[in-house]
Structure formats: structure tokens, C-alpha cells
Amino acid sequence: MAKPNAPAEPGNLKDIIAHAKEYGFVFPSSEIYDGLAAVYDYGQMGVELKNNLKQLWWRSMTQLHPNVVGIDAAIFMHPLTWKASGHVDSFNDPMIDNRDSKKRYRADQLLEAKAEQYAAAGDPDKGQGLLYRMAALLGAEDLEGVRQLIISEGIKCPISGTDNWTEVRQFNLMFSTQIGSVAEDSATIYLRPETAQGIFVNFLNVYKSGRMKIPFGIAQIGKAFRNEIVARQFIFRMREFEQMEMQFFVRPGTEMEWYEKWRDARLKWHQAIGLPAGKLKFHIHEKLAHYANAAVDIEFEFPFGFKEMEGIHSRTDFDLTSHQELSKKKMQYFDPEINQNYIPYVVETSVGADRLFLAVLCNAYTEETTVEEGVEKKRTYLKLHPAIAPVKAAVLPVTKKDGLPEKAQEIFNLLRFDVPTIYEEKDSMGKRYTRQDLIGTPFCITIDHQTLEDNTVTIRHRDTMEQERVPADELVGRITYATSFKRIFEQL
Ligand code: GAP
Numbered sequence: 001m002a003k004p005n006a007p008a009e010p011g012n013l014k015d016i017i018a019h020a021k022e023y024g025f026v027f028p029s030s031e032i033y034d035g036l037a038a039v040y041d042y043g044q045m046g047v048e049l050k051n052n053l054k055q056l057w058w059r060s061m062t063q064l065h066p067n068v069v070g071i072d073a074a075i076f077m078h079p080l081t082w083k084a085s086g087h088v089d090s091f092n093d094p095m096i097d098n099r100d101s102k103k104r105y106r107a108d109q110l111l112e113a114k115a116e117q118y119a120a121a122g123d124p125d126k127g128q129g130l131l132y133r134m135a136a137l138l139g140a141e142d143l144e145g146v147r148q149l150i151i152s153e154g155i156k157c158p159i160s161g162t163d164n165w166t167e168v169r170q171f172n173l174m175f176s177t178q179i180g181s182v183a184e185d186s187a188t189i190y191l192r193p194e195t196a197q198g199i200f201v202n203f204l205n206v207y208k209s210g211r212m213k214i215p216f217g218i219a220q221i222g223k224a225f226r227n228e229i230v231a232r233q234f235i236f237r238m239r240e241f242e243q244m245e246m247q248f249f250v251r252p253g254t255e256m257e258w259y260e261k262w263r264d265a266r267l268k269w270h271q272a273i274g275l276p277a278g279k280l281k282f283h284i285h286e287k288l289a290h291y292a293n294a295a296v297d298i299e300f301e302f303p304f305g306f307k308e309m310e311g312i313h314s315r316t317d318f319d320l321t322s323h324q325e326l327s328k329k330k331m332q333y334f335d336p337e338i339n340q341n342y343i344p345y346v347v348e349t350s351v352g353a354d355r356l357f358l359a360v361l362c363n364a365y366t367e368e369t370t371v372e373e374g375v376e377k378k379r380t381y382l383k384l385h386p387a388i389a390p391v392k393a394a395v396l397p398v399t400k401k402d403g404l405p406e407k408a409q410e411i412f413n414l415l416r417f418d419v420p421t422i423y424e425e426k427d428s429m430g431k432r433y434t435r436q437d438l439i440g441t442p443f444c445i446t447i448d449h450q451t452l453e454d455n456t457v458t459i460r461h462r463d464t465m466e467q468e469r470v471p472a473d474e475l476v477g478r479i480t481y482a483t484s485f486k487r488i489f490e491q492l
Pocket of ligand 1: 196309
């Protein structure tokens with residue numbers, strides 16, 4: 001039996017993107033027309049993995065917390081929603097164009113990259129100073145100042161190599177469209193840039209219809225849309241993506257306690273699904289969004305560095321108060337314990353399903369060198385937690401004769417009602433194992449001549465390649481236990 005004798009190496013992004021496409025995880029959108037920037041489709045394996053992650057999040061939120069319930073709000077919302085939330089007025093990115101290359105950049109990202117260069121060259125203070133100056137200029141909406149800073153820092157367009165920059169303009173990230181069938185009646189509405197507002201506008205509905213008692217949460221999974229200026233890093237920054245958000249409504253004054261609880265709970269969750277502690281860290285926000293009084297990101301170490309995967313924000317009563325002002329509906333909760341009406345404060349957890357998917361995929365992608373009978377062999381496999389793997393088991397008869405396919409079909413039929421299972425009889429065992437490794441199937445069940453004699457099968461474990469012989473009658477119990485969400489829930 002071959003044993004891994006070289007440490008698993010983290011894959012680089014290029015290899016992971018190629019793997020994702022080749023094995024049906026992620027495809028560029030409308031690829032036959034050369035794709036659409038920052039838009040991606042999930043393939044036959046990707047959709048299973050993503051659904052598993054979403055289900056895991058949903059059930060962790062709603063099933064493990066009796067005071068958290070879910071909703072599914074529409075993508076289109078009344079346009080005033082986005083006025084109240086601040087997105088119409090301030091959901092902007094500063095952009096700048098290079099006149100020679102005609103390429104568009106985010107002005108803040110050009111300066112951040114420069115600050116990183118200073119840090120990499122051993123002068124982090126200079127980098128930090130630059131970031132402070134940028135924050136001050138953006139805060140004062142001094143866009144000409146931002147442009148001058150880019151020029152004085154000697155920042156050039158990487159394509160044209162010139163600093164022939166246009167002025168800096170604020171660019172609203174919301175996509176708009178028209179609602180209504182006739183032009184005169186139509187009104188501009190937006191594709192939601194976050195799912196959270198669907199929760200805020202339903203606060204009263206859920207509180208009253210569910211007879212909820214504070215503290216309580218509302219969870220939602222759904223699409224969000226942002227017209228990102230710079231599309232980068234595969235599914236990390238997309239124009240159409242999915243968020244998994246939970247707003248936790250609390251009594252004012254208790255929000256910091258809940259903020260800390262949810263921050264820690266969410267970090268633990270990421271570790272429970274298999275992301276290593278060493279690849280996760282908190283990044284506390286110094287500069288807070290207009291709605292927050294505390295905010296932290298959970299960052300994951302992607303192949304391109306530590307980057308935000310989830311945000312935990314203490315959003316105060318900003319959103320409910322704004323909705324109350326614009327809708328003229330009282331967004332109040334009556335707290336029987338203190339006999340008072342108030343607008344609740346909110347702690348939000350917000351994780352991108354696609355970023356989580358990318359983190360899980362990057363972490364799982366493993367290239368290993370093994371030595372079999374003196375010959376070096378390379379093995380690539382996805383070390384996914386069995387509970388989230390797209391396929392849990394593959395049933396493989398060693399030959400296509402002697403009644404083995406029939407016996408294997410019997411075992412396949414036993415398993416497939418409990419877990420996603422596939423049956424394969426084509427090609428050598430080695431090739432079939434390789435195919436399962438590449439999509440991350442944790443268990444391969446082999447049916448051989450001994451199976452016909454004593455009704456035992458072998459289970460081959462993906463990560464160790466070890467095989468064990470077990471009675472076929474034990475299969476359903478063993479595989480369902482090993483791949484159940486329960487194993488993750490028990491760690492939370
Ligand atoms: N409701 C709060 C909110 O939307 P955010 O930090 O803008 O906060 C939350 O987004 C999460 O949504 C991020 O941590 C990230 O995982 C995901 N996300 C945001 N923009 C994204 C994009 N363009 N592509 C993919 N995921 C994105």
C-alpha cells in the first residue's frame with residue numbers, strides 16, 4: 001500500500017481554478033461566448049458542495065439555536081429600502097481610469113497595493129501612514145486629493161505604465177433595472193446588494209407572527225448583486241453572489257456581549273467544518289461602516305493571502321430606525337421583562353457562500369507525492385470534510401463479470417437512499433479511485449469475489465488510502481454516521 005511521504009502542499013489559485021473547471025465544480029458563466037467578467041456557474045459537483053455548505057449553515061443557525069428562525073425574502077424590494085439603508089447615497093467605490101490603457105481601477109485598491117509594497121519592503125509604518133492619509137481623504141470626500149496622492153506616490157497603470165489618470169469618481173455598486181410593463185409606469189428598482197435588508201423589513205412580520213422574544217435572530221440565504229469595478233480572484237469577488245446572513249435582535253446595551261458571542265461562535269463553526277485554526281484569523285475594523293459600532297472580519301488564508309470571508313457587525317439600531325423614518329411604521333419591540341418599548345439593536349453575521357466555498361476548496365485541494373514500489377507517483381485529491389463532500393460513497397465492483405456488478409448494484413441500492421452514492425464499473429480500479437479522489441469522495445466501496453462468499457466489502461479511505469474489510473450490513477450505518485452533519489454539530 002502506498003503511503004504519503006511528502007507533506008501536502010497548498011495548491012495555488014491557478015491549479016485550483018483549473019481543477020474546479022475540469023471536475024465540474026465551477027465554470028465561467030456563458031463560457032461559449034467567452035464568459036462574463038466576475039460571474040460564474042456552479043457545475044454538477046460544485047452545486048452539491050455549495051448546497052451542503054448552505055444546508056450546514058442553515059441548520060446550524062435555525063436548528064441549533066431555538067431562537068433563530070429563517071426567511072426567504074424577494075430579491076426585488078421597494079426602492080425606499082435602499083434609501084433607508086444608505087446604499088443609494090453611500091454604497092460607492094472610488095474609481096479612476098488610465099487614459100492610455102483605458103483600464104479602470106479602484107483608487108483605494110491602488111493605494112492599498114502601494115501600502116503593501118512598503119510593508120513588503122520592510123517599511124510597514126510608511127504603508128500605514130499612506131492608508132491613514134487615504135482614509136482621511138476619502139472620509140472628507142476629497143476625491144481630487146485621492147488622485148493627487150496616487151500621482152505623488154508614483155503609482156502607474158500596470159498595463160500602460162503611465163500615470164495619465166482621470167479624475168476619481170464615486171461609482172455606485174448597485175445594479176438597477178425597471179419594474180412595470182409600460183415605460184411611463186415604470187420605476188427604477190435595484191437588485192439587492194445585501195440580503196440583510198430583506199430581514200430588516202420583515203422584522204415586524206416575524207416578531208409578531210412568530211411571537212418571538214428578544215434576543216432572537218432571523219436568518220436568510222440568498223443572492224446579492226454588486227457591480228464590482230475590479231473583478232478579481234475567481235469567485236472571491238463576484239458581481240452575482242450568495243450571502244448567508246443572520247440578524248440577531250437584542251436589547252440595547254447588550255449588543256457587545258452578543259457581538260462577542262457570535263464572533264466566537266462563527267469562528268468555531270468554520271473550524272468545525274474543517275478549516276484549520278492556523279488559516280483563520282480575526283481582523284478588527286478600525287474604520288467602521290456608517291451603521292456599525294463594532295465590526296470584525298473572519299479572514300481565511302486564501303492562496304492570495306488572508307482575506308475577508310465573513311463579517312460580524314454590531315449594527316446598532318441604524319437600519320430599523322431608518323426604516324421607521326421612511327416607512328412611518330413603528331419598528332418597536334415591547335420587552336415584557338422591563339416593561340418598555342424600544343427599537344432593538346442588531347448583531348449581524350454575514351458570510352458569502354461563494355467565499356466559503358472557495359476557502360473550503362482551497363483548503364481541500366491537496367497534491368501529494370507517494371512512492372509505490374520505488375516509483376514516485378503524484379496524487380491530487382480533495383480533502384473535504386465527509387459531511388460536505390458532493391458524493392459520499394462510490395460503489396465499485398472489481399470486475400464486470402462473475403456476478404460482481406449485480407452484487408455491487410445491490411449494495412449501491414442499499415446506500416443511495418441514505419447518502420449521495422455513485423456506481424462505477426468502467427476502467428481499472430486505480431483509475432476509478434483517482435476519479436473519486438479528484439472530486440473528494442471520502443469512501444470507495446469495493447465489491448470482490450470474497451463479497452459473494454461472506455458478504456463483506458472493503459472501504460477505501462480517501463485521505464489515507466487505507467482499506468478495511470467490513471460486513472456489507474454495516475455499510476449504511478457507518479457511512480451515514482461518518483458523513484452526517486451531526487458530527488459537525490457535536491463540535492459546536
Ligand atoms: N450585510 C452586510 C454585508 O453585506 P459585506 O462585508 O459587504 O457586509 C458580507 O459582505 C460578506 O459577503 C463578505 O464577507 C463576503 O463573504 C461576501 N461578499 C461581499 N461582496 C462579495 C462579492 N463581490 N463576491 C463574493 N462575495 C462577496
